[in-house]
Amino acid sequence: MGTTAKTQFQKPLLAVLKGETQTPPPIWLMxxxxxxxxxxxxxxxxIGGFLDLCYxxxxxxxxxxxxxxxxxxxxxxxxxDILVVPHGLGQHVEFRTGEGPVLEALKDAEDLAKxxxxxxxxxxxxxxAAVSEIRTALAxxxxxxxxxxxxxxxxxxxxxxxxxxxxxxxxxxxEWAYGQTDLFQKLVDLLVEAIxxxxxxxxxxxxEAVQIFDSWAGVLPEDALKRxxxxxxxxIAEKVKAERPExxxxxxxxxxxxLYESFAxxxxxxxxxxxxxxxxxxxxxxxxxxxxxxxxxxxxxMVVGGAEMDQAIDYILEKTAKGRFIFNLGHGCxxxxxPENVARLVDRIRNFSF
Amino acid sequence: MGTTAKTQFQKPLLAVLKGETQTPPPIWLMxxxxxxxxxxxxxxxxIGGFLDLCYxxxxxxxxxxxxxxxxxxxxxxxxxDILVVPHGLGQHVEFRTGEGPVLEALKDAEDLAKxxxxxxxxxxxxxxAAVSEIRTALAxxxxxxxxxxxxxxxxxxxxxxxxxxxxxxxxxxxEWAYGQTDLFQKLVDLLVEAIxxxxxxxxxxxxEAVQIFDSWAGVLPEDALKRxxxxxxxxIAEKVKAERPExxxxxxxxxxxxLYESFAxxxxxxxxxxxxxxxxxxxxxxxxxxxxxxxxxxxxxMVVGGAEMDQAIDYILEKTAKGRFIFNLGHGCxxxxxPENVARLVDRIRNFSF
Numbered sequence: 001m002g003t004t005a006k007t008q009f010q011k012p013l014l015a016v017l018k019g020e021t022q023t024p025p026p027i028w029l030m031x032x033x034x035x036x037x038x039x040x041x042x043x044x045x046x047i048g049g050f051l052d053l054c055y056x057x058x059x060x061x062x063x064x065x066x067x068x069x070x071x072x073x074x075x076x077x078x079x080x081d082i083l084v085v086p087h088g089l090g091q092h093v094e095f096r097t098g099e100g101p102v103l104e105a106l107k108d109a110e111d112l113a114k115x116x117x118x119x120x121x122x123x124x125x126x127x128x129a130a131v132s133e134i135r136t137a138l139a140x141x142x143x144x145x146x147x148x149x150x151x152x153x154x155x156x157x158x159x160x161x162x163x164x165x166x167x168x169x170x171x172x173x174x175e176w177a178y179g180q181t182d183l184f185q186k187l188v189d190l191l192v193e194a195i196x197x198x199x200x201x202x203x204x205x206x207x208e209a210v211q212i213f214d215s216w217a218g219v220l221p222e223d224a225l226k227r228x229x230x231x232x233x234x235x236i237a238e239k240v241k242a243e244r245p246e247x248x249x250x251x252x253x254x255x256x257x258x259l260y261e262s263f264a265x266x267x268x269x270x271x272x273x274x275x276x277x278x279x280x281x282x283x284x285x286x287x288x289x290x291x292x293x294x295x296x297x298x299x300x301x302m303v304v305g306g307a308e309m310d311q312a313i314d315y316i317l318e319k320t321a322k323g324r325f326i327f328n329l330g331h332g333c334x335x336x337x338x339p340e341n342v343a344r345l346v347d348r349i350r351n352f353s354f
Numbered sequence: 355m356g357t358t359a360k361t362q363f364q365k366p367l368l369a370v371l372k373g374e375t376q377t378p379p380p381i382w383l384m385x386x387x388x389x390x391x392x393x394x395x396x397x398x399x400x401i402g403g404f405l406d407l408c409y410x411x412x413x414x415x416x417x418x419x420x421x422x423x424x425x426x427x428x429x430x431x432x433x434x435d436i437l438v439v440p441h442g443l444g445q446h447v448e449f450r451t452g453e454g455p456v457l458e459a460l461k462d463a464e465d466l467a468k469x470x471x472x473x474x475x476x477x478x479x480x481x482x483a484a485v486s487e488i489r490t491a492l493a494x495x496x497x498x499x500x501x502x503x504x505x506x507x508x509x510x511x512x513x514x515x516x517x518x519x520x521x522x523x524x525x526x527x528x529e530w531a532y533g534q535t536d537l538f539q540k541l542v543d544l545l546v547e548a549i550x551x552x553x554x555x556x557x558x559x560x561x562e563a564v565q566i567f568d569s570w571a572g573v574l575p576e577d578a579l580k581r582x583x584x585x586x587x588x589x590i591a592e593k594v595k596a597e598r599p600e601x602x603x604x605x606x607x608x609x610x611x612x613l614y615e616s617f618a619x620x621x622x623x624x625x626x627x628x629x630x631x632x633x634x635x636x637x638x639x640x641x642x643x644x645x646x647x648x649x650x651x652x653x654x655x656m657v658v659g660g661a662e663m664d665q666a667i668d669y670i671l672e673k674t675a676k677g678r679f680i681f682n683l684g685h686g687c688x689x690x691x692x693p694e695n696v697a698r699l700v701d702r703i704r705n706f707s708f
Contacts, residue, residue, distance in 0.1 A: 168520075171654050171688060179658040218609075221630045221652045221684070223669070255572075257611040258633050276575045279612050298575045300525050304533040315577070330575070334525060 013074045013146040016292050016324050017209055017248035017270045023354040025317075025325045026074035027346055028148070030273075031332030032067040033079045037339060039066050050095035051087070054080045057129035064134050068142050070339070071346050074326075075146045075209075076134060078202070080127055082152025082213055085194055086161050088123040089115040105164030105172075112187055117194055121201060128205040135206030149207030151198055153214035153253075154191035154232040161187070170219050177228055184228075192232050196239035203244045211250040211273065212236060218255015218275070229253055230262050237268035250294060254331070264290040276330030280319035292324035297345075299329045305341035313348050321354060367428045367500040370646050370678050371563055371602035371624045377708040379671075379679045380428035381700055382502070384627075385686030386421040387433045391693060393420050404449035405441070408434045411483035418488050422496050424693070425700050428680075429500045429563075430488060432556070434481055436506025436567055439548055440515050442477040443469040459518030459526075463537055471548055475555060482559040489560030503561030505552055507568035507607075508545035508586040512538070524573050531582055538582075546586050550593035557598045565604040565627065566590060572609015572629070583607055584616050591622035604648060608685070618644040630684030634673035646678035651699075653683045659695035667702050675708060 009015035012026040034040055043063050047053045054060060064079040083101050087093040092104035106112055121128075135147050152160075160166075162173040176184045199210045217229040230253075237249050252273030253263050263272055264287040274283055274295030283293055297316060301309045316327070327349050333342075363369035366380040388394055397417050401407045408414060418433040437455050441447040446458040460466055475482075489501050506514075514520075516527040530538045553564045571583040584607075591603050606627030607617050617626055618641040628637055628649030637647055655666045670681070681703050687696075 166522075169654075169685075169688075171657070174652065174654040175658055178652075178655055178662050179660075181662075218631060221650070221666075222633045223666075224652075225631070255609075255631070257631055258636050277572060277579070277609070277611055279576045282612050296575070298528065298532075298578075300523075300528040301532055303525070304529055306533075308532050308535075312575075312577075331523075334523075 011074070011144050011146040011208070013148075013326060014208060014248070016326055017250070019324070021322070021324050023321060024350050024352060025321050025327050027327040027349055028073045028075035028077065029067075029329050029333055029342070030077075032071075032073060032077065032342075033063045034333055035335040036333055036337040036342075037066055037070070050081070051084075051093070054084055055126040057126050057133050060127075060130035061133040061137060064130070065137055065141070067342075068138070068145055071342055072142070073145060073346070075148050076138060076142070077148040077150060077211070078127070078131055078134065078207065080130070080150070082150075082157060082215075083160060084124065084127060085120075085151060085191070085198060086157055088120040088198075089117060089190075089194060090119060091115065091161060100166050101160065103160055103164045106161050106187070109183055112183065115190060117190065120194055120198065124198060124201065128201050131202050131205035131207055146208045147206055148209050148211055148250075149199060149202030150211040150213060151195045153212050153217070153229065153236075154188045154195065155220070155228045156214050156216045157191055157195075158184070158187055158228075159216045170216060174219075174224075177224060188228060188232050192235045192239070196236045199236070199240050200243050203240075203247045207247070209248045209250060209270075210240065211252060214251070214253045216255075217253040218257070222259065225256065225259055226262065229256070230259070230266070233263070233269075234266045237266055241268040252294075261286050271324075271326065273328065274330060278330075280316065284320055284323065288320070288323040288325075292326060293320055294326040294328045296328070296330035299331050299334050299337065302329070302337050302341050302345060303334060305338060305344065309341060309345065310348055313345060314352070317349065317352050317354070365428070365498050365500040365562070367502075367680060368562060368602070370680055371604070373678070375676070375678050377675060378704050378706060379675050379681050381681040381703055382427045382429035382431065383421075383683050383687055383696070384431075386425075386427060386431065386696075387417045388687055389689040390687055390691040390696075391420055391424070404435070405438070405447070408438055409480040411480050411487050414481075414484035415487040415491060418484070419491055419495070421696075422492070422499055425696055426496070427499060427700070429502050430492060430496075431502040431504060431565070432481070432485055432488065432561065434484070434504070436504075436511060436569075437514060438478065438481060439474075439505060439545070439552060440511055442474040442552075443471065443544070443548060444473060445469065445515060454520055455514065457514055457518045460515050460541070466537065466541055469544060471544065474548055474552065478552060478555065482555050485556050485559035485561055500562045501560060502563050502565055502604075503553060503556030504565040504567060505549045507566050507571070507583065507590075507605075508542045508549065509574070509582045510568050510570045511545055511549075512541055512582075513570045515541070524570060528573075528578075531578060542582060542586050546589045546593070550590045553590070553594050554597050557594075557601045561601070563602045563604060563624075564594065565606060568605070568607040570609075571607040572611070576613065579610065579613055580616065583610070584613070584620070587617070588620045588622075591620055595622040606648075615640050625678075625680065627682065628684060632684075634670065638674055638677065642674070642677040642679075646680060647674055648680040648682045650682070650684035653685050653688050653691065656683070656691050656695050656699060657688060659692060659698060663695060663699065664702055667699060668706070671703065671706050671708070
């Protein structure tokens with residue numbers, strides 16, 4: 001069982017991203033460092049605000065490594081938040097307990113003109129420092145675990161920047177995109193530049209792969225999804241690969257439905273994160289010939305655990321693991337996930353009969 | 355232009371649902387009777403609560419007809435709410451201004467046992483009376499406009515019944531579905547029976563077609579969507595057609611993605627409502643051979659209006675109108691829709707060069 005011996009790569013995640021099939025597949029979970037872990041809650045309590053934790057390299061490193069120590073995941077993902085980029089561009093961002101993120105919403109061209117790309121790297125310095133610290137620590141304690149950096153995609157960031165908070169339908173953002181298209185394009189172009197530069201710096205600091213999260217791609221109709229999700233992600237991937245051609249890129253256009261196919265054909269995308277709803281027979285047939293697949297267990301199945309979770313894991317492995325595959329959730333771990341269910345999940349995947 | 359002369363049906367909507375292609379296609383809009391209309395807000399203000407309006411046959415008839423008078427839509431849809439069914443089963447339901455619906459959430463088997471199917475028709479009597487009143491009024495004032503009845507699908511109703519309110523991810527409902535599957539099946543079975551009976555009574559009162567709204571189908575992974583959305587909707591359609599074989603059924607499994615294909619193959623479904631995200635080339639190729647299509651303009655495009663809306667309308671018509679098609683939105687009209695944009699939309703569709 002397992003093909004690790006045959007690979008030229010020490011790290012199973014990188015092997016899959018670079019073109020190999022691994023059995024068992026590498027495993028990591030979105031939001032694997034988070035509130036479901038008591039050791040995370042302890043650090044969170046000790047530090048004041050959420051952004052304070054993101055900008056504290058030592059503590060960000062500590063919480064990033066917690067799930068690696070517990071579960072031996074094949075990837076560590078930088079502990080941070082997609083909203084550090086709007087913050088780095090000068091927008092006011094805060095995280096209120098029980099309420100989620102609150103931004104000073106962009107209202108017009110004047111607000112847009114205030115965004116300042118020139119400060120980004122200075123403001124993101126603690127994030128880059130965290131990446132370096134995590135990479136160094138992994139080399140010592142978990143040499144087979146790869147480090148993933150990440151950023152939010154332009155559409156998803158724009159949603160938060162224009163609404164000022166979460167929304168059910170992102171109607172204000174759509175009104176900008178549909179009604180003031182040139183202005184919205186300026187915002188998206190600025191974000192493409194910022195995100196690409198931010199990812200390159202994360203790579204230089206030690207990230208071995210990067211993931212682009214387009215969490216709200218699924219609220220857009222076909223033509224708008226192409227313009228505001230597919231095209232900007234394509235542009236970011238091109239820019240990053242032009243500068244750092246060896247670093248794999250994972251895109252996660254959540255809710256893209258049938259249009260996942262267009263993402264699979266972006267030349268510089270190496271893997272696609274599948275949300276919980278993507279049918280796997282379709283994904284294996286249409287997407288896997290072009291990219292590695294990553295996903296797509298429903299996080300609520302990890303809350304329930306037991307035989308129900310086991311069956312869902314087995315189904316995913318049976319469908320996808322003949323090709324390039326990375327086991328993950330279709331959405332982030334939720335706070336009421338019992339930590340023992342995560343251990344059971346890892347154990348089940350690593351002992352599965354392929 | 356137009357093939358109405360050739361049809362055996364007086365009502366274009368019924369012609370399409372029964373197998374004909376109409377150019378221009380029939381038009382109606384989800385939530386066409388609603389807060390964007392000043393005449394609706396006037397009635398709403400005069401009546402106390404939202405449910406009071408749903409249970410007032412005279413006033414429900416009045417608001418149902420308002421958009422028909424203004425725009426000459428090809429269908430009127432009963433003014434009501436999907437949550438009248440849980441209410442009719444004995445669950446406490448209220449609508450709080452600015453907060454949406456609030457239900458006394460089902461917590462366990464005991465709460466489930468309290469639901470009482472025997473009172474449903476008595477409690478729904480004012481709804482059935484509204485249907486009759488609307489049908490009579492249409493015969494006099496808009497003889498080409500068909501009357502659509504509707505109900506929420508079991509999964510979507512269960513989401514509200516278990517959560518007690520709207521939710522981002524319906525995690526508690528999923529925990530029931532995944533973790534207490536037999537108990538959840540009982541709830542769904544009860545809802546299948548209630549909804550089928552409720553739709554049959556609407557038909558007997560005068561509804562000429564019925565639509566089943568599964569607004570939250572899109573939060574379910576493939577296997578769960580089949581079990582909790584596809585199977586119950588299939589069962590409802592079978593029951594309704596067994597009793598009233600001539601009445602067409604429209605299903606709207608919002609967010610079903612690639613699995614729309616399975617809904618298109620349900621023998622008793624005559625049309626599928628497409629959410630805003632469904633790519634139309636795919637829908638025409640994969641779905642339209644089996645069913646009439648209905649949808650899928652993004653309601654925010656109707657807020658923006660102008661050339662942007664026109665282009666989006668033209669795109670939909672060019673893609674879909676060669677086959678059986680009903681123009682509609684991909685989601686309900688939003689309250690800030692300018693009424694003049696609705697007039698522009700109807701005008702554009704009726705004067706489109708096919």
